[in-house]
Amino acid sequence: MSDEQGLSTYVLVDGENIDATLGASVFGRRPHPEERPRWERLLGFAEAEWDQPVKGLFFLAVKDELPMSFVQALTSIGYQPVPLRGGPTEKVVDIAIQRTLAALTQRADDVILVSNDGDFLPQMEQLLGTRRLGLMAFQEFRNSGFRVLESRGMEFFDLEYDVRAFNTKLPRLRIIPIDEFDPLDFL
16 A cells, blocks of 8 residues: 555544434434434545545445435435445444445545444554545444544544534533633533
C-alpha cells in the first residue's frame, strides 16, 4: 500500500444503526421522517471536509421487496444503495460493511464509516494509519472502542454538531464545550 492520499472518500452508511440509535437512545420511539438525518448532507460534508470526491454506499437489510421510494431517493442524492438479504438472525448490513472495509485495505481511498456500532472496530483498526479514516456518529452513543482509534488518528464527526445532518435540534444530553454554551438553549 502506498502512502499517497486516496483518490476519493468512501462513505459507508449503516443507516439501520443510526435509525436504531435515534429511536432507542434519543427519542425513545421510532423517529419521524423529519427527525432523521438529511443523508445528502453527509456526502456534502465529507466532500468539503476532505476536499475530494465521495462515493456513498448505503447498506440496507431487505426482506422480499426493495423499498423503492427510499432507494430512488438515495440514488437521486448520490448514494449507491446496497440492498442485502440473509437469514433471520444474520446481521447482513454488518457483514457487508465489514467485508467492504476489509476490501478497502487493497485500495488507497479514504474511508468514513457512519455508525455507532463497535462490530466494525477490527476492520477500522486495519485501515488506521494507511489513509484518512473517519467516523460519523453520535459522540455519546458511539462504541467506546472508537475513542481508542481517535487517539491514534481516526477523525470523528458528530452527526448533529459537526455534520449538521438534522433540520431540528435533537434532545441529546452531552458535555458542552464552554465556547459552545448558549444559555438560551436552557431557558
